[in-house]
Amino acid sequence: MPAVISGPDNGGVAAIVDELPYVELFLSKRTEFGIIGQPFTRSGWGFPLYRDSSLAIDMSTAILKLSETGKLQEIHARCKIGLSGSFPSSGNTSSSSLKPKVIHIGALFTVNSVIGGAVKPALEAAIDDVNSDPNILNGIELKLVLRDTNCSGFIGIIEALQMMQSDIVLAIGPQSSGIAHVISHAVNELQVPLLSFGATDPTLASLQFPYFLRTTHSDYFQMYAIADIVDYYGWREVIAIFVDDDYGRNGISVLGDALAKTRGKISYKAAFSPKDPVSKISDLLVEVNLMESRVFVVHVNPDSGLNVFSAAKTLNMMSGGYVWITTDWLPLYLDSREAVDSDTMNLLQGVIALRRYTPETDLKKRFMSRWNDLKYKGSSGPGGFNSYALYAYDSVWLAAHALEVFLNEGGNVSFSSDLKLGDTNGSTLNLSSLHVFNGGQQLLQTLLQTSFTGLSGQIQFDQQRDLIHPAFDVLNIGGTGAQRIGYWSNHSHLSIVPPENLYTKPPNISSGSQHLYNAIWPGETSKPPRGWVFPNNGQPLRIAVPNRVGYKELASKDNRPQGVKGYCIDVFEAAINLLPYAVPRTYMLFGDGTKNPSYNDLVYQVSQNKYDAAVGDITIVTNRTKIVDFTQPYMESGLVVVAPVKEVKSSQWTFLKPFTKEMWFVTVAFFLFVGVVVWILEHRINPEFRGPPRQQLMTIFWFSFSTMFFSHRENTVSTLGRLVLIIWLFVVLIINSSYTASLTSILTVQQLMSGIQGIDSLISSSEPIGVQDGSFAFNYLVDELNIARSRIVQLKNPEAYLRALNLGPKAGGVAAIVDELPYIELFLSSTKCLYHTIGQEFTKSGWGFAFQRDSPLAVDLSTAILQLSENGDLQEIHKKWLTHRECSIQINQEEDNQLDLSSFWGLFLICGIACLLALTFFCYRVFSQYQRFSPEDEETELVDIEPSRSSRRSIRSSSFKDMMDFVDKKEAVIKEMLKRKNNNESKQTGHSTNGQASSPA
Structure with missing residues (x-):
C-alpha cells in the first residue's frame, strides 16, 4: 500500500498489477484507487491435487453445484470480499459499492399486437405497484426499458441489443418464440436473466439457454392436453394446421409425441407462412379436406388465426362431422376483444379451445377491477385483457422479489466488458457497449428459488425450470361466447373439478377418471363426430365382393337392391349396424363369374384405391397385410389335406x-x-x-x-x-x-385308401394335388413348401373336387386336395363323408375384411366383430348359411394306435x-x-422223521443236490429240524460238563 501511495517519483510505483480478488480486497479499504481498463488475463483459483486424481473431477462437480445453488456467492458475501469497494467508471466498467437507487429492467415485445396490447399496461402497472410498495426493495426504484419488436424478428434482434446497452439486470419478454431463440444467445453471453411471459416453444430449454426462464406454461403441456382430449373422444388421427415458424413447428412436434403415447398420430401436417394470404390458406384446406381425418388442430398466431376459420367456413368445413381444436391463441384473441362481432362468432361455432388457467383469487379480482383504468394508460395496442397480462405482471413481481433477496444477500449490481465483444472494435455495430452483468448467475439462482402467489397463481419453478401446476381451461365456442366444459392439469388431466381442488389428492389419470361436460359441435349437434370420413370426400364406400363360382353360400350375386348375399355379407352388415355412425356403401362384384377371382389381385386393387374395402372370404396372410389393413378375423381358417377313405373290415388277427x-x-x-x-x-x-x-x-x-x-x-x-x-x-x-x-x-377307425398320411407324405410323393382356383393355397404350396407347379391342379368348385378325387392320380385326377378348412367342411358335408381330412391343420389363419392402410373403419369394425362374437350373433349367422353334416369319424393308421x-x-x-x-x-x-444245518444231521433227522425215505437213500447226494433238497423242504420241517439240533447240542454240552466234574483230580 505505501508503494502506490508514494508514487513513482517518491520511490513507489505507478500502478499495481495483481489478481482481481486481491485488488477487490484492497479497494474495499482504500476507495481513492480504482481499476483501470479490463482484466487482460482470464484464470481462476483452484485446489491442487495429484495428477489424474479422481477427486479432482468430483471436487469440480461440487464447486459447480455450489455456484449453481448460490452457496458460493453466500460464502463470498460472508467473507466481505469486494462488497464495500468502489470501482469508478473508466468507460469500460461500471459498479456501485452501495445499493443502487435505480435498477433498470428491460421489456421486449410487439406493442401493437393482441398480446402486446394487454402486456404493456400490465407491465407498467406492475412497475408502479412495486415502486409504491414500501415493503419491497427498500426504496430502490425499478425502471422499465421498453423496446418494440414490431412483429419482426430482425427488428427484435436490433431492439434487444439496444436494450442491453442500458445495463439492465433482467429482461422481460419477448412474446415471440423465434425472437426468444435469438435473444437467449445474447442473454447467455451477457449473463442477464430473461423472463419470458409469451415464448411457449417447448424447445426453449434450460440446457441450451440457462438464462432463459419461462413465466408462463410451455406448449409442451398444452399439446399433451390436446392429446388427452383427442383420446377422450376416441379419435385416433388428427390433421395439424400450424404456422411455419419455431413456435408452430416445435409445438406440433410435441403434439405428435403426445398422440403417440395414446396410440394416436398426426396423419398430415399442413403448414403455412404467417404472411400467407387467405387464398393460400384456402388451397391448403382444400387439400386436407380430401383426406380421411376430420379432426383439425390449429396452432397459429392470434393476430392471423381467424383467417383459417374464415377459409374453412367458405369451404363448408365448419359443418357437421368436422372437429376443430385450437391452442390458446383463440381464447387469447376473444378475451382481448371487449365485444366480438356476430360474424366472427359464426365462424367459430363448435370449436374446442384451450385457455391458460388462472385461479379466481382475490388478488386477481382486485387487479381486474383496475383493468379499465389501466388499459388506456399509455397503451397503443388493442388494449383487451388476456391471460398474458397476468403472466407479465407476475414477471415484474418475480424480478422484484428476486432482486430484493439478491441485494440483501450482498449481491452487487455491477457490469464489466466482454473480452469477446472487445475484439469487434473495428465494427460499426459498437458491440463493445454491451456489458456483462457480474451478478447474473447469482440473480438467476435467486429467481429459480423464489416462490410467491401472483395473479396467475403460484409462481414457483420445478427442477426442469418450468412453472409448477400447469393447467388449462377446456372451452367450447358456442352461441355468443365460450363455455368452459372442463379443465386439464398435469396432475389429473381432464376433469370438471378446478385443478387447485385436486392438488391435495393423489394423481389419478386413469381413463375412468377423465371427464368433460357435453359440448356443442360444428353443425349444432351434441353428438361427438366420429372424426373421419372416407378419403373420397364422403362418397359411399366402394366395397368389392369376389364373384365366386363355387361355395356361393359365402358370397354371391343377388337380384335384390343390395346386389350381393351370403355368409360374409351378413357378417359385414351386422358389424356395420353396430357402429355408432352411418356408413354409406355400394357393393361391387370383382371377377367375371366364370372362375374364382384372384384374391391377391382383389387386395391389391384395394391398396391402389380402386376400392375402399373388400368383403368376402379373404384369408389374412402376411403379404396381404403389408399393403392393406384387415379387421379382426370373423372366421378361423387353416389349410388341411382331404383324401378318399374306405372302411376296412377287421381281420381275424x-x-x-x-x-x-x-x-x-x-x-x-x-x-x-x-x-x-x-x-x-x-x-x-x-x-x-x-x-x-x-x-x-x-x-x-x-x-x-x-x-x-x-x-x-x-x-x-x-x-x-x-x-x-x-x-x-x-x-x-x-x-x-x-x-x-x-x-x-x-x-x-376308418383306414386310408391311399398311402397319404398328411402334408408331409404328400410333399414327399409325386402325385398331383388339387387346390381351389384363386385361393392362397396355390402360392403357399409353391412358395413355402416348394412343391412343383406342375403337380398342382386348380379346381374351381366342389363338383370339380369330387370328379378329381374320384378319378384319382392315375386317371387324370388328384391324390388329395389342399384347401382351407371352411371350404372343406362344406365340401365334405355335400359328399356324405366319403372323403375325410387327413392329419391336422398345418397353417393357422382367419378370414377378415380388407381396408386401405390406416383406415379407422378397420379398427371400429374389429370391435364390432368382437361384439358379434360375444353376443352370439356371429354364431347365428354361421348357422343360417353354413349348417352342414359333421364328418366326425376319425381317420387313422393302425400303427398310430399300436x-x-x-x-x-x-x-x-x-x-x-x-x-x-x-x-x-x-x-x-x-x-x-x-x-446252520449240516447234511449228516439232515440224514439222521430224516431217518427219525421219514424212515420210509431213508431206506431209499443209499448214496449221499452231492453238495448242490443236498442244498436243493434243503430248499425243497417245507419251512415248518426245517424249523423243527433246527430246533431239535439245538436241543441235542445243548444236551451234549451238559453231559460233557458233568463228566469233567466227576473225574479224579
Whole structure:
C-alpha cells in the first residue's frame, strides 16, 4: 500500500498489477484507487491435487453445484470480499459499492399486437405497484426499458441489443418464440436473466439457454392436453394446421409425441407462412379436406388465426362431422376483444379451445377491477385483457422479489466488458457497449428459488425450470361466447373439478377418471363426430365382393337392391349396424363369374384405391397385410389335406394289433417270470405251490396267466410273495386298460385308401394335388413348401373336387386336395363323408375384411366383430348359411394306435426290480438256514422223521443236490429240524460238563 501511495517519483510505483480478488480486497479499504481498463488475463483459483486424481473431477462437480445453488456467492458475501469497494467508471466498467437507487429492467415485445396490447399496461402497472410498495426493495426504484419488436424478428434482434446497452439486470419478454431463440444467445453471453411471459416453444430449454426462464406454461403441456382430449373422444388421427415458424413447428412436434403415447398420430401436417394470404390458406384446406381425418388442430398466431376459420367456413368445413381444436391463441384473441362481432362468432361455432388457467383469487379480482383504468394508460395496442397480462405482471413481481433477496444477500449490481465483444472494435455495430452483468448467475439462482402467489397463481419453478401446476381451461365456442366444459392439469388431466381442488389428492389419470361436460359441435349437434370420413370426400364406400363360382353360400350375386348375399355379407352388415355412425356403401362384384377371382389381385386393387374395402372370404396372410389393413378375423381358417377313405373290415388277427411284437414278447416273458418268482417265494410255506413236478409246473403257468384277469385261485401267504403280486397286479391293470383302449380305437377307425398320411407324405410323393382356383393355397404350396407347379391342379368348385378325387392320380385326377378348412367342411358335408381330412391343420389363419392402410373403419369394425362374437350373433349367422353334416369319424393308421415297449418300460422295470429284490432276500434267508444245518444231521433227522425215505437213500447226494433238497423242504420241517439240533447240542454240552466234574483230580 505505501508503494502506490508514494508514487513513482517518491520511490513507489505507478500502478499495481495483481489478481482481481486481491485488488477487490484492497479497494474495499482504500476507495481513492480504482481499476483501470479490463482484466487482460482470464484464470481462476483452484485446489491442487495429484495428477489424474479422481477427486479432482468430483471436487469440480461440487464447486459447480455450489455456484449453481448460490452457496458460493453466500460464502463470498460472508467473507466481505469486494462488497464495500468502489470501482469508478473508466468507460469500460461500471459498479456501485452501495445499493443502487435505480435498477433498470428491460421489456421486449410487439406493442401493437393482441398480446402486446394487454402486456404493456400490465407491465407498467406492475412497475408502479412495486415502486409504491414500501415493503419491497427498500426504496430502490425499478425502471422499465421498453423496446418494440414490431412483429419482426430482425427488428427484435436490433431492439434487444439496444436494450442491453442500458445495463439492465433482467429482461422481460419477448412474446415471440423465434425472437426468444435469438435473444437467449445474447442473454447467455451477457449473463442477464430473461423472463419470458409469451415464448411457449417447448424447445426453449434450460440446457441450451440457462438464462432463459419461462413465466408462463410451455406448449409442451398444452399439446399433451390436446392429446388427452383427442383420446377422450376416441379419435385416433388428427390433421395439424400450424404456422411455419419455431413456435408452430416445435409445438406440433410435441403434439405428435403426445398422440403417440395414446396410440394416436398426426396423419398430415399442413403448414403455412404467417404472411400467407387467405387464398393460400384456402388451397391448403382444400387439400386436407380430401383426406380421411376430420379432426383439425390449429396452432397459429392470434393476430392471423381467424383467417383459417374464415377459409374453412367458405369451404363448408365448419359443418357437421368436422372437429376443430385450437391452442390458446383463440381464447387469447376473444378475451382481448371487449365485444366480438356476430360474424366472427359464426365462424367459430363448435370449436374446442384451450385457455391458460388462472385461479379466481382475490388478488386477481382486485387487479381486474383496475383493468379499465389501466388499459388506456399509455397503451397503443388493442388494449383487451388476456391471460398474458397476468403472466407479465407476475414477471415484474418475480424480478422484484428476486432482486430484493439478491441485494440483501450482498449481491452487487455491477457490469464489466466482454473480452469477446472487445475484439469487434473495428465494427460499426459498437458491440463493445454491451456489458456483462457480474451478478447474473447469482440473480438467476435467486429467481429459480423464489416462490410467491401472483395473479396467475403460484409462481414457483420445478427442477426442469418450468412453472409448477400447469393447467388449462377446456372451452367450447358456442352461441355468443365460450363455455368452459372442463379443465386439464398435469396432475389429473381432464376433469370438471378446478385443478387447485385436486392438488391435495393423489394423481389419478386413469381413463375412468377423465371427464368433460357435453359440448356443442360444428353443425349444432351434441353428438361427438366420429372424426373421419372416407378419403373420397364422403362418397359411399366402394366395397368389392369376389364373384365366386363355387361355395356361393359365402358370397354371391343377388337380384335384390343390395346386389350381393351370403355368409360374409351378413357378417359385414351386422358389424356395420353396430357402429355408432352411418356408413354409406355400394357393393361391387370383382371377377367375371366364370372362375374364382384372384384374391391377391382383389387386395391389391384395394391398396391402389380402386376400392375402399373388400368383403368376402379373404384369408389374412402376411403379404396381404403389408399393403392393406384387415379387421379382426370373423372366421378361423387353416389349410388341411382331404383324401378318399374306405372302411376296412377287421381281420381275424386284429386282437394282436394293439401291441407291437416287442411289447407282446416282453409282456408274456414277464407273466412267466413273475409266476416263477411267486412259486419260489411260496413253495416252502404254501401247500398250493407244492406237489409233483408236473403239478407245480401247471401251477406256475396257471397262476401267471390268471393274474391277467385277476382270477388266480392260489393265495399267497409269504410277505415277499404278496409284495411282488401287488406290484404285478398294478402292472397288469395298466396293460389291460391300454390294450382295451387301443383295440377299441382300431376297431372303430376308418383306414386310408391311399398311402397319404398328411402334408408331409404328400410333399414327399409325386402325385398331383388339387387346390381351389384363386385361393392362397396355390402360392403357399409353391412358395413355402416348394412343391412343383406342375403337380398342382386348380379346381374351381366342389363338383370339380369330387370328379378329381374320384378319378384319382392315375386317371387324370388328384391324390388329395389342399384347401382351407371352411371350404372343406362344406365340401365334405355335400359328399356324405366319403372323403375325410387327413392329419391336422398345418397353417393357422382367419378370414377378415380388407381396408386401405390406416383406415379407422378397420379398427371400429374389429370391435364390432368382437361384439358379434360375444353376443352370439356371429354364431347365428354361421348357422343360417353354413349348417352342414359333421364328418366326425376319425381317420387313422393302425400303427398310430399300436402301443410299443417304450410306453411301458418304466412299469416293467419297477416290477423286475421288485422281483429281484424279493429273490435276493429269499436266497439270503435260505442260505443262512442251510449254513446252520449240516447234511449228516439232515440224514439222521430224516431217518427219525421219514424212515420210509431213508431206506431209499443209499448214496449221499452231492453238495448242490443236498442244498436243493434243503430248499425243497417245507419251512415248518426245517424249523423243527433246527430246533431239535439245538436241543441235542445243548444236551451234549451238559453231559460233557458233568463228566469233567466227576473225574479224579
